Amino acid sequence: MFKALSLALVLGATGTTTVALAGQQVVGAQSAVAxxxxxxxxxxxxxxxxxxxxxxxxxxxxxxxxxxPQLADAISVELHPINRPGVDALGGVTGRAQRPGVLVLEMSVTYPGGPEAAARAGLLRTGLHEMHHLARGWTIENNAYGPGIAIAAA
Incomplete structure (x- = not known):
């Protein structure tokens, strides 16, 4: 059985960050990462x-x-817990730019210290890497460049 809880990080005009449950309205703010x-x-x-x-x-x-700057003003991230010890060697986090505006990330529950330790060890690096793919249009679905490894040099 799977459950999902959606949160949105909301950037306020003053640069403050607020975490809101999905469906909550935050006046005067723009959601950047859901x-x-x-x-x-x-x-x-x-x-x-x-x-x-x-x-x-x-x-x-x-x-x-x-x-x-061409990165979308709002992106969605699906975060899945995984029981795959091989990912622990990568900092406990792996992922992909699934389609424009959408990342799918997987976080190891077997990482030493658990998901919080995995987040501290590998999430920033993986997030940066995959968001750069979104910004460049290099996605699994709807790739801006079509199929082939030649796009890596673009």
Whole structure:
């Protein structure tokens, strides 16, 4: 059985960040990153994990947007807990730019110290990498350049 909780990181006019549950309105603010936390058989993200993950993804978004202004003004992230110890060697996080504006990230529940430790170890790096793919149009679905490795040099 899978459950999902969506949170949105909201950037206020003063640069403050607010975390809102999906459906909540925040007056005078624009949502930058909407995270859908997927619950798996072995893990359901806690409130502290959600807050840390959302903060790191917002940081990745702000850094990427500064370097790649063409990055969409709002993106969605699906975050899945995984029980795949091989990902632990990568910092506990892997992912892909699924389609324009959408990232799919997977976080190891077997990473030493759990998902919070994995978030601290690998989420910023993976978020930056995958958001740069979004900004460049390099996505699994609806790739702006069509098929082939030649796009890597673009």
């Amino acid at each position: 995270v859908s936390f997927q619950a798996g058989e072995t893990h359901d993200y806690t409130a502290s994990e959600r807050a840390l993950i959302s903060d790191i993804l917002n940081q990745a978004y702000q850094i990427t947007k500064a370097d790649f």
